[in-house]
Amino acid sequence: MTNTPTPGEERTPTPGPTPAAPAPAAPPTESAAPAAPVVPAPVVPAPAAPTLTDATFDRVLEPRSPNRLPLGDGTWYQLARAYVWVRLISVCAMLVIVLVAAAVLAALTGASWLWIPGGVVAVILAITAAITPRQARSFGYQLRRDDLVFRRGILWQRMVAVPYGRMQLVDVTHGPLDRAFGIAQLKLVTAAASTGVEIPGLTQAAAETLRDTLIQVAETRRTGL
Template identity: 75%
Template sequence: MTNTPDFPERTPLPAEAAPGERVGADPWPRVGADPSPQPGVVAPEPTPSRDAPVFDEGTFPRILEPRGAGRLPLGDGTWHQLARAYVRVQVISQGAFLLLVLAVALALQLFLNLQWQWIPAGILAVITLVGLIITPRQARSFGYQLRRDDLVFRRGILWQRVVAVPYGRMQLVDITHGPLDRGFGIAQLKLVTAAASTGVTIPGLTQAAAEQLRDTLIAVAETRRTGL
Protein backbone atom coordinates (compact mmCIF):
# COMPACT_ATOMS: atom_id res chain seq x y z
CA MET A 1 0.00 0.00 0.00
CA THR A 2 1.46 3.37 -1.07
CA ASN A 3 1.28 6.29 1.34
CA THR A 4 0.11 9.49 -0.34
CA PRO A 5 1.19 12.69 1.42
CA ASP A 6 -1.60 14.95 2.53
CA PHE A 7 -1.50 18.47 1.05
CA PRO A 8 -3.72 21.30 2.28
CA GLU A 9 -6.53 22.22 -0.03
CA ARG A 10 -5.80 25.28 -2.14
CA THR A 11 -8.39 28.03 -2.01
CA PRO A 12 -9.50 28.86 -5.56
CA LEU A 13 -9.13 32.47 -6.65
CA PRO A 14 -12.25 34.31 -7.78
CA ALA A 15 -12.57 34.27 -11.53
CA GLU A 16 -13.15 38.01 -11.74
CA ALA A 17 -10.08 39.07 -9.76
CA ALA A 18 -7.81 41.20 -11.92
CA PRO A 19 -4.01 41.12 -11.54
CA GLY A 20 -2.86 43.47 -8.77
CA GLU A 21 -6.41 44.19 -7.56
CA ARG A 22 -7.85 43.46 -4.16
CA VAL A 23 -10.87 41.22 -4.31
CA GLY A 24 -13.93 43.17 -3.25
CA ALA A 25 -11.98 46.41 -2.89
CA ASP A 26 -13.74 49.65 -3.68
CA PRO A 27 -11.91 51.26 -6.65
CA TRP A 28 -13.07 54.63 -5.30
CA PRO A 29 -12.09 54.46 -1.62
CA ARG A 30 -13.65 56.80 0.87
CA VAL A 31 -11.65 59.68 2.25
CA GLY A 32 -10.11 58.77 5.60
CA ALA A 33 -9.76 55.06 4.84
CA ASP A 34 -6.53 53.32 5.90
CA PRO A 35 -4.24 53.54 2.84
CA SER A 36 -1.67 51.00 4.13
CA PRO A 37 -1.75 47.79 2.05
CA GLN A 38 -2.12 44.36 3.60
CA PRO A 39 0.78 41.90 3.35
CA GLY A 40 0.93 40.37 -0.12
CA VAL A 41 -1.80 42.67 -1.47
CA VAL A 42 -1.27 45.49 -3.95
CA ALA A 43 -2.97 48.65 -2.74
CA PRO A 44 -5.27 50.34 -5.26
CA GLU A 45 -4.30 53.73 -6.62
CA PRO A 46 -5.80 56.54 -4.48
CA THR A 47 -8.71 58.17 -6.20
CA PRO A 48 -11.21 60.78 -4.97
CA SER A 49 -14.38 59.63 -3.28
CA ARG A 50 -17.47 60.09 -5.41
CA ASP A 51 -20.03 59.30 -2.72
CA ALA A 52 -18.72 61.24 0.30
CA PRO A 53 -21.91 62.52 1.96
CA VAL A 54 -20.24 65.68 3.27
CA PHE A 55 -20.08 67.08 -0.28
CA ASP A 56 -23.89 67.10 -0.54
CA GLU A 57 -24.89 68.29 2.94
CA GLY A 58 -26.90 71.51 2.81
CA THR A 59 -26.57 71.88 -0.97
CA PHE A 60 -29.09 72.36 -3.77
CA PRO A 61 -30.78 69.17 -5.06
CA ARG A 62 -29.87 69.48 -8.74
CA ILE A 63 -28.03 71.64 -11.25
CA LEU A 64 -30.00 74.07 -13.41
CA GLU A 65 -28.98 74.15 -17.06
CA PRO A 66 -30.17 76.01 -20.18
CA ARG A 67 -33.17 74.62 -22.01
CA GLY A 68 -31.76 75.00 -25.50
CA ALA A 69 -30.61 72.00 -27.50
CA GLY A 70 -27.16 73.53 -27.96
CA ARG A 71 -26.34 73.62 -24.23
CA LEU A 72 -23.27 71.89 -22.86
CA PRO A 73 -24.38 68.46 -21.59
CA LEU A 74 -23.88 67.44 -17.98
CA GLY A 75 -22.62 63.97 -18.92
CA ASP A 76 -22.37 61.00 -16.60
CA GLY A 77 -21.23 60.91 -12.99
CA THR A 78 -22.24 62.63 -9.76
CA TRP A 79 -22.35 66.41 -9.68
CA HIS A 80 -21.94 68.22 -6.37
CA GLN A 81 -23.37 71.70 -5.88
CA LEU A 82 -22.94 74.79 -3.74
CA ALA A 83 -24.34 75.26 -0.26
CA ARG A 84 -27.71 76.96 0.08
CA ALA A 85 -26.15 79.48 2.47
CA TYR A 86 -24.16 80.87 -0.46
CA VAL A 87 -27.30 82.58 -1.79
CA ARG A 88 -28.01 84.21 1.57
CA VAL A 89 -24.44 85.52 1.79
CA GLN A 90 -24.64 86.98 -1.72
CA VAL A 91 -28.02 88.62 -1.05
CA ILE A 92 -26.75 90.21 2.16
CA SER A 93 -23.54 91.43 0.49
CA GLN A 94 -25.27 92.92 -2.55
CA GLY A 95 -28.06 94.39 -0.41
CA ALA A 96 -25.50 96.10 1.83
CA PHE A 97 -23.72 97.50 -1.24
CA LEU A 98 -27.03 98.85 -2.59
CA LEU A 99 -27.82 100.58 0.71
CA LEU A 100 -24.33 102.08 0.81
CA VAL A 101 -24.69 103.52 -2.71
CA LEU A 102 -28.05 105.07 -1.88
CA ALA A 103 -26.76 106.45 1.42
CA VAL A 104 -23.78 108.13 -0.27
CA ALA A 105 -25.99 109.65 -2.97
CA LEU A 106 -28.43 110.95 -0.36
CA ALA A 107 -25.62 112.39 1.78
CA LEU A 108 -24.19 114.28 -1.22
CA GLN A 109 -27.59 115.80 -1.89
CA LEU A 110 -28.28 116.80 1.70
CA PHE A 111 -24.88 118.19 2.63
CA LEU A 112 -23.51 119.44 -0.70
CA ASN A 113 -26.78 120.05 -2.54
CA LEU A 114 -25.65 117.94 -5.51
CA GLN A 115 -27.94 116.20 -7.98
CA TRP A 116 -25.68 114.55 -10.60
CA GLN A 117 -24.68 111.69 -8.25
CA TRP A 118 -28.10 110.08 -8.71
CA ILE A 119 -27.19 109.10 -12.29
CA PRO A 120 -24.27 106.77 -11.39
CA ALA A 121 -26.08 105.76 -8.21
CA GLY A 122 -29.14 104.75 -10.24
CA ILE A 123 -27.02 102.72 -12.67
CA LEU A 124 -25.30 100.89 -9.82
CA ALA A 125 -28.65 100.32 -8.13
CA VAL A 126 -30.16 98.75 -11.27
CA ILE A 127 -27.14 96.48 -11.77
CA THR A 128 -27.26 95.41 -8.13
CA LEU A 129 -31.01 94.71 -8.25
CA VAL A 130 -30.55 92.56 -11.35
CA GLY A 131 -27.80 90.68 -9.52
CA LEU A 132 -30.09 90.11 -6.54
CA ILE A 133 -32.77 88.68 -8.81
CA ILE A 134 -30.55 86.26 -10.73
CA THR A 135 -28.32 85.19 -7.83
CA PRO A 136 -30.47 82.19 -6.71
CA ARG A 137 -30.67 80.80 -10.25
CA GLN A 138 -27.02 81.53 -10.96
CA ALA A 139 -25.90 79.74 -7.79
CA ARG A 140 -27.75 76.59 -8.86
CA SER A 141 -25.80 76.46 -12.13
CA PHE A 142 -22.50 75.84 -10.31
CA GLY A 143 -21.33 72.25 -9.97
CA TYR A 144 -18.19 70.15 -9.72
CA GLN A 145 -17.51 66.49 -10.42
CA LEU A 146 -14.69 64.25 -9.21
CA ARG A 147 -13.58 61.90 -11.95
CA ARG A 148 -10.75 59.38 -11.95
CA ASP A 149 -8.20 61.65 -13.65
CA ASP A 150 -9.51 65.19 -13.21
CA LEU A 151 -11.94 67.55 -11.53
CA VAL A 152 -14.63 69.06 -13.76
CA PHE A 153 -16.17 72.43 -12.85
CA ARG A 154 -19.12 74.04 -14.59
CA ARG A 155 -21.08 77.25 -14.14
CA GLY A 156 -23.35 79.65 -15.98
CA ILE A 157 -26.69 79.55 -17.76
CA LEU A 158 -26.46 82.25 -20.44
CA TRP A 159 -22.66 82.01 -20.64
CA GLN A 160 -21.63 78.47 -19.79
CA ARG A 161 -18.13 77.44 -18.76
CA VAL A 162 -16.84 73.90 -18.22
CA VAL A 163 -13.25 73.35 -17.06
CA ALA A 164 -11.45 70.04 -16.48
CA VAL A 165 -8.42 70.28 -14.17
CA PRO A 166 -6.11 67.21 -14.21
CA TYR A 167 -5.05 66.14 -10.71
CA GLY A 168 -1.41 65.95 -11.73
CA ARG A 169 -1.37 69.63 -12.81
CA MET A 170 -2.58 71.03 -9.49
CA GLN A 171 0.04 73.12 -7.69
CA LEU A 172 -1.96 74.75 -4.91
CA VAL A 173 -5.33 74.25 -3.23
CA ASP A 174 -6.39 77.34 -1.28
CA ILE A 175 -9.38 77.88 1.04
CA THR A 176 -10.54 81.43 1.83
CA HIS A 177 -13.56 82.88 3.62
CA GLY A 178 -14.51 86.27 4.98
CA PRO A 179 -16.35 87.24 8.17
CA LEU A 180 -19.77 86.86 6.56
CA ASP A 181 -18.81 83.49 5.07
CA ARG A 182 -17.68 82.24 8.48
CA GLY A 183 -20.96 83.36 9.99
CA PHE A 184 -22.86 81.12 7.55
CA GLY A 185 -20.30 78.29 7.57
CA ILE A 186 -19.19 78.46 3.94
CA ALA A 187 -15.83 78.87 2.21
CA GLN A 188 -14.25 79.31 -1.22
CA LEU A 189 -11.82 76.78 -2.65
CA LYS A 190 -9.31 77.80 -5.32
CA LEU A 191 -7.29 75.41 -7.49
CA VAL A 192 -4.07 76.82 -8.93
CA THR A 193 -2.38 75.08 -11.86
CA ALA A 194 0.65 75.75 -14.05
CA ALA A 195 -1.60 77.44 -16.63
CA ALA A 196 -3.54 80.38 -15.23
CA SER A 197 -6.40 79.83 -17.69
CA THR A 198 -7.20 76.41 -16.20
CA GLY A 199 -7.42 77.65 -12.62
CA VAL A 200 -10.76 77.06 -10.92
CA THR A 201 -12.46 78.82 -8.01
CA ILE A 202 -15.40 77.01 -6.41
CA PRO A 203 -17.40 79.40 -4.20
CA GLY A 204 -20.04 78.62 -1.61
CA LEU A 205 -18.81 75.27 -0.29
CA THR A 206 -19.62 74.29 3.25
CA GLN A 207 -16.62 74.43 5.56
CA ALA A 208 -16.57 70.64 5.95
CA ALA A 209 -16.88 70.05 2.20
CA ALA A 210 -14.09 72.53 1.42
CA GLU A 211 -11.70 70.92 3.89
CA GLN A 212 -12.46 67.38 2.76
CA LEU A 213 -12.20 68.32 -0.92
CA ARG A 214 -8.85 70.01 -0.26
CA ASP A 215 -7.44 66.94 1.52
CA THR A 216 -8.72 64.63 -1.21
CA LEU A 217 -7.28 66.68 -4.07
CA ILE A 218 -3.90 67.08 -2.39
CA ALA A 219 -3.60 63.34 -1.72
CA VAL A 220 -4.53 62.39 -5.28
CA ALA A 221 -2.40 65.14 -6.87
CA GLU A 222 0.70 64.02 -4.96
CA THR A 223 0.15 60.45 -6.10
CA ARG A 224 -0.28 61.45 -9.75
CA ARG A 225 2.83 63.66 -9.75
CA THR A 226 5.04 60.94 -8.28
CA GLY A 227 3.67 58.39 -10.77
CA LEU A 228 2.47 55.91 -8.13
Protein backbone atom coordinates (compact mmCIF):
# COMPACT_ATOMS: atom_id res chain seq x y z
CA MET A 1 0.00 0.00 0.00
CA THR A 2 1.40 3.32 -1.07
CA ASN A 3 0.94 6.60 0.68
CA THR A 4 -0.63 8.99 -1.72
CA PRO A 5 -0.02 12.61 -0.83
CA THR A 6 -3.14 14.60 -0.22
CA PRO A 7 -3.81 17.67 -2.31
CA GLY A 8 -1.88 20.65 -0.97
CA GLU A 9 0.63 18.54 0.88
CA GLU A 10 4.20 18.50 -0.32
CA ARG A 11 6.02 15.28 -0.14
CA THR A 12 9.45 15.35 1.39
CA PRO A 13 11.83 13.23 -0.61
CA THR A 14 13.55 10.55 1.39
CA PRO A 15 17.29 11.17 1.53
CA GLY A 16 19.24 8.43 -0.12
CA PRO A 17 22.77 7.28 0.64
CA THR A 18 25.46 9.99 0.15
CA PRO A 19 27.86 9.08 -2.65
CA ALA A 20 31.40 8.67 -1.46
CA ALA A 21 33.89 11.30 -2.59
CA PRO A 22 36.36 10.01 -5.13
CA ALA A 23 39.74 9.15 -3.60
CA PRO A 24 42.56 11.46 -4.71
CA ALA A 25 44.77 9.95 -7.29
CA ALA A 26 48.06 8.75 -5.84
CA PRO A 27 51.05 10.68 -7.19
CA PRO A 28 53.15 8.75 -9.59
CA THR A 29 55.99 7.10 -7.82
CA GLU A 30 59.43 7.03 -9.33
CA SER A 31 61.39 3.91 -9.24
CA ALA A 32 63.86 4.19 -6.33
CA ALA A 33 67.48 4.19 -7.49
CA PRO A 34 69.64 1.62 -5.76
CA ALA A 35 71.70 3.16 -2.93
CA ALA A 36 75.40 3.45 -3.69
CA PRO A 37 77.55 1.29 -1.46
CA VAL A 38 79.27 3.23 1.31
CA VAL A 39 83.03 2.99 0.87
CA PRO A 40 84.97 3.85 4.04
CA ALA A 41 87.57 6.57 3.62
CA PRO A 42 91.14 5.33 3.70
CA VAL A 43 92.88 5.89 6.97
CA VAL A 44 95.95 8.04 6.43
CA PRO A 45 98.46 7.61 9.23
CA ALA A 46 99.59 10.87 10.76
CA PRO A 47 103.26 11.57 10.09
CA ALA A 48 105.53 11.27 13.05
CA ALA A 49 106.38 14.71 14.39
CA PRO A 50 110.11 15.16 13.98
CA THR A 51 111.92 16.60 16.94
CA LEU A 52 114.96 18.80 17.04
CA THR A 53 116.89 16.29 19.13
CA ASP A 54 116.81 13.23 16.87
CA ALA A 55 120.30 11.91 15.98
CA THR A 56 122.03 14.94 17.49
CA PHE A 57 124.72 15.45 20.10
CA ASP A 58 123.63 15.50 23.71
CA ARG A 59 125.08 18.84 24.83
CA VAL A 60 127.13 21.85 23.78
CA LEU A 61 130.81 21.64 24.71
CA GLU A 62 132.08 24.91 26.12
CA PRO A 63 135.67 26.19 26.02
CA ARG A 64 137.66 25.59 29.19
CA SER A 65 138.54 29.25 29.64
CA PRO A 66 136.73 30.99 32.52
CA ASN A 67 136.14 33.96 30.21
CA ARG A 68 134.06 31.95 27.78
CA LEU A 69 130.63 33.07 26.64
CA PRO A 70 128.12 31.55 29.08
CA LEU A 71 125.37 29.32 27.78
CA GLY A 72 122.73 30.75 30.09
CA ASP A 73 119.38 29.14 30.79
CA GLY A 74 117.10 27.34 28.37
CA THR A 75 117.35 24.35 26.06
CA TRP A 76 120.21 24.27 23.56
CA TYR A 77 119.76 22.16 20.44
CA GLN A 78 122.73 20.52 18.73
CA LEU A 79 123.83 19.56 15.25
CA ALA A 80 123.35 16.11 13.78
CA ARG A 81 126.06 13.53 14.42
CA ALA A 82 126.29 12.86 10.69
CA TYR A 83 127.62 16.39 10.19
CA VAL A 84 131.02 15.25 11.49
CA TRP A 85 131.28 12.58 8.80
CA VAL A 86 130.30 15.02 6.08
CA ARG A 87 132.97 17.47 7.22
CA LEU A 88 135.64 14.77 7.51
CA ILE A 89 134.90 13.43 4.03
CA SER A 90 135.02 16.94 2.56
CA VAL A 91 138.29 17.85 4.30
CA CYS A 92 139.96 14.54 3.44
CA ALA A 93 138.89 14.85 -0.20
CA MET A 94 140.40 18.34 -0.33
CA LEU A 95 143.61 17.02 1.29
CA VAL A 96 143.95 14.31 -1.34
CA ILE A 97 143.37 16.82 -4.15
CA VAL A 98 146.06 19.16 -2.78
CA LEU A 99 148.63 16.36 -2.45
CA VAL A 100 147.92 14.97 -5.91
CA ALA A 101 148.08 18.45 -7.48
CA ALA A 102 151.40 19.19 -5.76
CA ALA A 103 152.86 15.86 -6.88
CA VAL A 104 151.74 16.28 -10.50
CA LEU A 105 153.00 19.87 -10.77
CA ALA A 106 156.34 18.97 -9.17
CA ALA A 107 156.78 16.04 -11.57
CA LEU A 108 155.88 18.05 -14.68
CA THR A 109 157.89 21.17 -13.88
CA GLY A 110 160.70 19.61 -11.90
CA ALA A 111 160.30 22.29 -9.21
CA SER A 112 160.47 20.57 -5.86
CA TRP A 113 159.60 23.80 -4.03
CA LEU A 114 155.97 23.25 -5.04
CA TRP A 115 155.79 20.74 -2.21
CA ILE A 116 156.18 23.59 0.31
CA PRO A 117 152.83 25.35 -0.30
CA GLY A 118 151.20 21.99 -0.85
CA GLY A 119 152.57 20.76 2.46
CA VAL A 120 151.38 23.87 4.30
CA VAL A 121 147.86 23.46 2.93
CA ALA A 122 147.96 19.76 3.76
CA VAL A 123 148.93 20.48 7.39
CA ILE A 124 146.13 23.01 7.75
CA LEU A 125 143.60 20.55 6.36
CA ALA A 126 144.89 17.79 8.64
CA ILE A 127 144.48 20.03 11.69
CA THR A 128 141.00 20.98 10.51
CA ALA A 129 140.06 17.31 10.25
CA ALA A 130 141.43 16.63 13.73
CA ILE A 131 139.41 19.35 15.44
CA THR A 132 136.21 18.80 13.42
CA PRO A 133 134.50 16.54 16.03
CA ARG A 134 135.23 19.05 18.78
CA GLN A 135 134.20 21.99 16.63
CA ALA A 136 130.90 20.39 15.64
CA ARG A 137 129.92 20.11 19.29
CA SER A 138 130.48 23.82 19.87
CA PHE A 139 127.50 24.68 17.65
CA GLY A 140 124.17 25.25 19.31
CA TYR A 141 120.96 27.21 18.92
CA GLN A 142 118.21 28.14 21.32
CA LEU A 143 114.60 29.14 20.65
CA ARG A 144 113.61 31.84 23.09
CA ARG A 145 110.41 33.81 23.39
CA ASP A 146 111.38 36.69 21.10
CA ASP A 147 114.52 35.56 19.27
CA LEU A 148 116.75 32.72 18.17
CA VAL A 149 120.20 32.54 19.75
CA PHE A 150 123.04 30.87 17.86
CA ARG A 151 126.55 30.15 19.14
CA ARG A 152 129.64 28.55 17.65
CA GLY A 153 133.41 28.43 17.89
CA ILE A 154 136.17 27.17 20.16
CA LEU A 155 138.93 29.75 19.92
CA TRP A 156 136.90 32.40 18.10
CA GLN A 157 133.50 32.26 19.73
CA ARG A 158 130.39 33.87 18.37
CA MET A 159 126.95 34.26 19.87
CA VAL A 160 124.22 36.14 18.01
CA ALA A 161 120.53 36.68 18.74
CA VAL A 162 118.17 37.06 15.77
CA PRO A 163 114.76 38.62 16.60
CA TYR A 164 111.90 36.76 14.99
CA GLY A 165 110.36 39.95 13.66
CA ARG A 166 113.55 40.86 11.75
CA MET A 167 113.72 37.64 9.74
CA GLN A 168 113.19 38.16 6.03
CA LEU A 169 114.16 34.78 4.60
CA VAL A 170 114.58 31.26 5.93
CA ASP A 171 116.49 29.10 3.45
CA VAL A 172 117.20 25.35 3.61
CA THR A 173 119.94 23.97 1.37
CA HIS A 174 121.73 20.64 1.07
CA GLY A 175 124.26 19.29 -1.39
CA PRO A 176 124.72 15.74 -2.72
CA LEU A 177 126.89 14.69 0.21
CA ASP A 178 124.46 16.24 2.67
CA ARG A 179 121.56 14.34 1.14
CA ALA A 180 123.51 11.10 1.36
CA PHE A 181 123.79 11.56 5.12
CA GLY A 182 120.35 13.13 5.60
CA ILE A 183 121.42 16.58 6.76
CA ALA A 184 120.79 20.13 5.60
CA GLN A 185 121.79 23.73 6.29
CA LEU A 186 119.39 26.40 7.45
CA LYS A 187 120.14 30.05 6.74
CA LEU A 188 118.40 33.03 8.32
CA VAL A 189 118.54 36.32 6.41
CA THR A 190 117.68 39.59 8.14
CA ALA A 191 117.73 43.26 7.17
CA ALA A 192 121.25 43.57 8.62
CA ALA A 193 123.75 41.27 6.94
CA SER A 194 125.87 41.04 10.09
CA THR A 195 123.04 39.37 12.04
CA GLY A 196 122.46 36.62 9.50
CA VAL A 197 122.87 33.10 10.82
CA GLU A 198 123.69 29.84 9.04
CA ILE A 199 123.14 26.66 11.03
CA PRO A 200 124.88 23.71 9.35
CA GLY A 201 124.46 20.03 9.97
CA LEU A 202 120.77 19.84 10.89
CA THR A 203 118.82 16.72 10.08
CA GLN A 204 116.48 17.29 7.16
CA ALA A 205 113.42 16.74 9.35
CA ALA A 206 114.71 19.20 11.96
CA ALA A 207 115.59 21.78 9.28
CA GLU A 208 112.11 21.63 7.75
CA THR A 209 110.40 21.76 11.15
CA LEU A 210 112.55 24.68 12.26
CA ARG A 211 111.94 26.51 8.98
CA ASP A 212 108.16 26.21 9.28
CA THR A 213 108.23 27.24 12.93
CA LEU A 214 110.39 30.30 12.33
CA ILE A 215 108.28 31.45 9.38
CA GLN A 216 105.09 31.17 11.40
CA VAL A 217 106.53 32.98 14.41
CA ALA A 218 108.12 35.68 12.20
CA GLU A 219 104.79 36.38 10.48
CA THR A 220 103.09 36.66 13.86
CA ARG A 221 105.71 39.10 15.13
CA ARG A 222 105.53 41.28 12.03
CA THR A 223 101.74 41.54 12.10
CA GLY A 224 101.79 42.34 15.81
CA LEU A 225 99.37 39.56 16.74
